[in-house]
Amino acid sequence: MQAVTRSDGICKELVAPHGFHCEEFMIQTQDGYLLGLQRVYRKIQKSGRTVILYHGIDNGGDIWLLNPPRQSLALMLANRGHEVWIPNTRTSTYSYGHVSLSKDDKMYWDWSLDELVNYDLPAVVEQVTAKSATQKVDFVAYSQSSQALLGAFSEGKLVDQISKAVMIAPVAYVSHTTSPIALIATRFNLGLVLVGLNIYEFNPRSTSGAKILETLCVTVNICESDILSLITGPNCCVDDTRMEFINKYELQSTSVKNWNHLGQLFQKKSFTKFDYGEKENQERYGTKGVPEYVPSRIPTEIPMMLIHGGKDALADPDDVHRLLGELKQTPEKVLFLPHYAHFDFVLGTNASKDVYEGIVNFLES
Template identity: 40%
Template sequence: MLNFSSVLTLFVLFFVSANASAIDKVFPGNAIINSSINDVDTICKSLVQTQGYACEEHKVTTEDGYILSVQRIPAGRSGKTANKPPVLLQHGIFVDAATWLLNSPDESLGFILADNGFDVWLANTRGTKYSSGHTSLSPNDSAYWEWSWDELVQYDLSALVQYVHYKTGQKLHYVGHSLGTLIALASFSKQEKLINMFRSAALLCPIAYLNQIQSQLTKVAAQLHMAEGLYNLGYHEFPPGWDVLGPILEKICNETGCNCSDIMPALTGPNCCVNASKASVLLKHEPQPTATKNIIHLCQMIRTGTIAMYDYGSEDENKKHYGNPNPPAYDMRNIPRELPLFLGYGGQDMLADVDDVEALLNDLKDHDKGELFQVYSEEYAHADFVLGVNASQVVYHPMISFFNLH
């Protein structure tokens, strides 16, 4: 029987330069908020300061009005102020910045980077608990949820990178997991001015192509057009209530023959190194909501095997939005060859499948020598890259060495 905690786990692990006056127009009212010492319900107070680290809460307003929460860890546990460049950490879908902080300080990437002298910035995608604000809309408004990962590329990532660049006066390193890699790759492929603000990018479980995905649960959901059905019924925020979602998931589990009482391996692959005791901690912070339209967009990628902007379902609708009958493509071959890239992927990952990652690497085959570094772990699945108890040795230490070179 598919129980509610199983469903929560499913969604948690589904995918896992300007002058001052110009910046003030882009980021209205983005003063640092106090570390919220009297407010336990913040990432700084509940997850960072409790571990002995300094933490700042920031707000960044996107061009389309979403107010994003950002946490900064400006010093290591010793109290020594960062003496290395900023690093922006971008989580995947159904989670928030907590995902980088849930293990011990010696196992969590956010803390490890701070202890290694980096100025750490933690992003929270629009729609998640701490980034639910908007200049004119409420999450109760269906219009609030009218976005897909196209908008995360165009607005969220752009605003975050410009903000960190402005606040620090430095180019930054970037770390993305799952959906956090897709929005970066899409941005890089456009070669906009934002590219000049990056030193390098580390992409964990890189998502570009999705058509060879091994998770049968995810493939069947895409083939059944589950998200489109929910959207057409008026459910623009995802996931909807359990009364709506439960019967759908039961149907998918029955059709795939999956053991949905043990959903994690069926969905993400058999994660080798996630501490089971962290499940209860994880569920205090996740799952975080996203837009149903965002799920539709990802399902379009699974069905078509392409990396393109959101397909509105008809030539006329696409012409209204793009001036063309088909959505414009994001061409991974357009990513600048000189941009240093670190890719980490695993042999057991059923979401960022090895064959799909290899297709991406083929697009990057002309990358400048020495600027494309890969870490492959045969035993790692999707969640191991952010929650694995040995990820510091397998992934993070090589990543830090890569950052130090750039």
């Protein structure tokens, strides 16, 4: 883990102005990606916990800090004496690229959920436990990071390093998603179309993202949709007057392959690894089929809290209920908010009261 200084970093822009301590780090995954990682605290108490807050697809770690300080989960936890760590996944704004690949290289974008399971999550947990001198950490996962954590748990990874796990808007299954971009990715084979156009990065705010939106405008009438709704459908509780500020930071880059993987899960109605076709599957997995992540294999000794919304177009309630039905043990706490959609959990004006107070209580109980 290497300490770094950024003039445009999360610490300087979103944490330090509110009177909290913040440190920026860079860590390396086994496959060579350089991830950004922030440590946020006020005054760490002896009884305080070490908590990782991991973001979702097309997000960065800043997503936990875009609400005002008293409505931010990261700062709520830090203010109570806990040590908060905020990772930024590969290719997101506050990470640092790759040891040998550039963003112009096709291989830089050759990743999806499986690489998060195998490389990003283990690197983050290993470095946080080492730096904090603790054997176990709490893990709060949102959206795709919950999918990655469930995938890791189902394969026996990280089980001995996580003390408590909170899953917010989990997307293990996406069989019933009504997310516009997810449906388009499936219906129109968007991933194959974009790869054919030599587009491997997905970020609606980037140059390549503009090309993607232009392609979508030709195929379906979504040209007038706002970017957040394009990913998640309508959100109930995001303050429209803060959208200019939010749009300064979000959304961020992911790979076309990552969205293509979600499209495969929708088609297969299952929770599987990336399908490369029979020949390459045989080479990679030793089988022509695609191995599954199996929720029923997740050990029961990890206390869990699961939170989901009735209007979530990406983590549809039916898919979340399927996940709950396949776990060996029902999570200690399940919180269902009928009016919440996907981004309401991290950007909603009432999330601190509706969601975060319950998370704090669960972690401290």
